[in-house]
Amino acid sequence: MVCGEERMKLTWKIYLLIIILVFSLLSIFGFPPHFFQKGVIITSVETNSTAFEEGLRQGQIIIGVDGKIINNLDDFSKAVQGKYLSNKSIKTIFNTKNSEAILFSKDAPEITISEIPKTNIKTGLDLAGGSRALVQAQDRKLTTEEIDDLVDITNNRLNEFGLADLKVLSVSDLTGNHFMLVEIAGATPKDLKEILSKQGKFEAKIGNETIFIGGERDIASVSRSAQEAFIETCNPSDNGYFCRFRFSIFLSEEAAKRHSEVTGKLDLNETNPEYLSEKLDLYLDDKLVDSLFIGEGLKGRIETQISISGSGYGETQDQAYNDASDSMHKLQTILITGSLPYKLEIVKLDTVSPLLGKEFIKSIFLAGISALLIVSIIIFFRYKKFKSSLALLVTSISEVIVILGIASFIEWNLDLPSIAGILATIGTGIDQQIIILDESKQSKFLSIKQRLKRAFTIILGAYFTALVALLPLLWAGAGLLKGFAITTIIGISVGVLITRPAFSDMIRMIEGD
Numbered sequence: 039m040v041c042g043e044e045r046m047k048l049t050w051k052i053y054l055l056i057i058i059l060v061f062s063l064l065s066i067f068g069f070p071p072h073f074f075q076k077g078v079i080i081t082s083v084e085t086n087s088t089a090f091e092e093g094l095r096q097g098q099i100i101i102g103v104d105g106k107i108i109n110n111l112d113d114f115s116k117a118v119q120g121k122y123l124s125n126k127s128i129k130t131i132f133n134t135k136n137s138e139a140i141l142f143s144k145d146a147p148e149i150t151i152s153e154i155p156k157t158n159i160k161t162g163l164d165l166a167g168g169s170r171a172l173v174q175a176q177d178r179k180l181t182t183e184e185i186d187d188l189v190d191i192t193n194n195r196l197n198e199f200g201l202a203d204l205k206v207l208s209v210s211d212l213t214g215n216h217f218m219l220v221e222i223a224g225a226t227p228k229d230l231k232e233i234l235s236k237q238g239k240f241e242a243k244i245g246n247e248t249i250f251i252g253g254e255r256d257i258a259s260v261s262r263s264a265q266e267a268f269i270e271t272c273n274p275s276d277n278g279y280f281c282r283f284r285f286s287i288f289l290s291e292e293a294a295k296r297h298s299e300v301t302g303k304l305d306l307n308e309t310n311p312e313y314l315s316e317k318l319d320l321y322l323d324d325k326l327v328d329s330l331f332i333g334e335g336l337k338g339r340i341e342t343q344i345s346i347s348g349s350g351y352g353e354t355q356d357q358a359y360n361d362a363s364d365s366m367h368k369l370q371t372i373l374i375t376g377s378l379p380y381k382l383e384i385v386k387l388d389t390v391s392p393l394l395g396k397e398f399i400k401s402i403f404l405a406g407i408s409a410l411l412i413v414s415i416i417i418f419f420r421y422k423k424f425k426s427s428l429a430l431l432v433t434s435i436s437e438v439i440v441i442l443g444i445a446s447f448i449e450w451n452l453d454l455p456s457i458a459g460i461l462a463t464i465g466t467g468i469d470q471q472i473i474i475l476d477e478s479k480q481s482k483f484l485s486i487k488q489r490l491k492r493a494f495t496i497i498l499g500a501y502f503t504a505l506v507a508l509l510p511l512l513w514a515g516a517g518l519l520k521g522f523a524i525t526t527i528i529g530i531s532v533g534v535l536i537t538r539p540a541f542s543d544m545i546r547m548i549e550g551d
Contacts, residue, residue: 049547055540059436062443066157073156076109077101077135082228084148092139093277094132094149095353095361102133111153122146137278137353150228158446161223162453162521168223169230171387174215175380182208185216188380192218196233217385223451227387234382240372241321242344244300244332249318250293252373257293258342260373261286267370269362270347272355279358283366284347287373294342302338320346322372346373402457406464410434413468421475429544430471437467437537441529456521463529466504470497470533471541478545486549490542501534 048056067073077099083090100108103117121128125144132139132147141147174180180188185208193206205221222230240252250256261267267285289297304314314337317329328348348369350362410431418427441460445452477493478486504526511523 049540049543051536051539051543055436055536058440058443058536062440062446065443065446066159066439068158072154072158075099075154076107077154078108078111078114078151079154080149081152082150084228087148088141088143089139089147089149092141093137093353094134094139094147095357097357097360098134098136098353099154100132100134100151102131104131111151114151118146134353159442160446160449160451162451162456165453165457167389168221169227169387169389170219170221171227171230171234172209172385173218173220173234173382174385176383178380180216180380182216184380185218189218192220192234196220196222218382223453227389231384231387234384239321239323240369243319243321244297244304244316247296247300249297249300250289256290257373258288258290260288260370262370267366269350269359269366272358272362275351278351278353279355280349280351281355281358281362282347282349283362284345285366285370287344287346289342289344291340291342294340297336297344298338298340301332301336304332304337306334318344320348322369327369402461406438406461410464410468417472417475421479423548425548426475426545429541429548430468430475433471433537433541433544434464434467436540437463437529437533440532440536441525444528444532445525450524451521452525453521455519456525459522459525460529462522462526463533466500466530467533467537470500470538473497474538474542474545478549486546490546494538494542497534497538501530504530 080094080096080098080100082096083094100114102108103114106113106117108114108117118130121130122143122145127142127144130141130143130147132141175184175188189206189208193204196204196206204223205219207219208216209219210216220230220234222233242249242251262285267283269281269283272279272281301314304316307313307315310331312334314332314334316332318332319326320328320330328346330345330347346369348362348365350358350360350365352358352361414427414431417430418424421427438460441463444450445456450456473496474490474493477489477496484492508523508527511519
C-alpha cells in the first residue's frame, strides 16, 4: 500500500506543467478575469469634442448612462437611442468606473465604444477585424519609385509606433494611378485616419527661425533608454492627473551651429536672467506642443544635446502615465523618421468585419475538440487504458492553453496562419505522445524509465528538424507566414520542454499501477 502511494505522487515535471497552466490562464483571462467585468469600453474619443473636454478618455469603462446600468452594447444603445433626435441641447451623464462625466450637447458624443474583451488574446485583421485605408499623395501623382519610397517610410513609421498586424502595400489602378494600401488589425477608421492624415512634420523654432526638424538631416540620434527617456513627474490636475516626460536628442553639427548662431543674438530674460529672452518652441504639424526655456549658459554655444519634454493627461495617474508614455513614443518616432515626403489624403476608408473570423474560430474550436476526443477514444481502444486516453487529452489541451497564454503575454496577434500553426502543433503533439505510449509498451527487458528515455530521443530529433525547417518561414513570403512559424515554434518548444516530460511522467505512473 505504501509503494502504491509513492507511485501516485505527482512529480516536479507535472507540478511545473500545472504552475505554467495557471500562469497561462492568468495571462489569457487576467486577474480578476475580464469576463466578470460589466459595461462597455471606450475605444476612441474625438480630441476636440465635448466628451474629451468633460474627461472621457480611451480605455475608460462606461458602467452607467443617466442612472441606467450598462452591462453590454445593447444596454448602451438603448440608453442613448433616440436621445439626440431633437435639435436641442441634451444633458447626458456618463458613469465610468472612477468618475462621472456630464455632457450638454445636441449631438451624440463623439466616442467609439465596444464590448469589453473577455480575454487578453489579440487576433489579427482577418479574425478580429480592423480598418483599411487607400491613400494617395495630395495634389500630386506619384511614380512607382515615389510610391515605393512612401510605403517604406510609412511602414517604418507605423512599426516605430509599435502597431501589430500591420500591412502597408503599394497598389495601382488600370489608369496607372498609384496608391498605398494600409491595413491595421483592431483599429477603428478614426484611429487609422488619425495616424495617416498627419504628415508628422516636426520643427523646433526660436522666434521665427527654424533650428532643426525631425529626420536624419538634423537629428543624429534620439535617446530611448530608461535612463535618458522617462516620465519625470505626475501631479493632480482639475480633470485628473498630468504626467511630464523628458528625453534627450542629439543634433547634427549643422543644426547645432544654427542653434548657436540664433542664441548668440538673444538677450537675457529681463524677469528671469538665468534664461534667454526667447524660448525653444516645438511644433508638430504646425501646432505648438511645448515651449522650453533656454539656459543663459547656452547663449552662442554649439550644443549637440537638447532635452525635449511634454505632457500626458488622464483620469487616473496610471492613465496619465500611459498617455505621457505614448506621447513621448510618438514624438520620438517622428523625430527619428522625419515628416512624410508628401501630404496624404485618404481615398477610401472602411472597416473589415470580424464576423467571418468569429465563425471561423468557432468552427476551429469545435473541430479541434472533436478531433481530440476521437483520438482519445481511438487510444482507449488501442491501449485499453482510460487513464492513458485521459492523459493524452489533458496534455494536448494544456499545450494549446500554454501557447495562447504565451501569445497573450507577448501580445502576439493571432491570425489565420497562427491558428494553422496551433493545429499543426496539436497534430505533432499527438504523434509524439503516441510514440511515448508505444515505447512504454515495448521490450520488457528495459525499465519503463529507459523506454521513455528512448522515446524522448526520437522526439528531440524530430523537434530540432522541425525547428530548423520553421526558422526560414519567419521571413519567407514577406512575413506572411510569420504567424504560422511563431506559433508552431512556441508549440513544439512547449511540448519538448514542458508537456512531453509531464506526459511521460503520467504514463510512468499509469504503467506502474
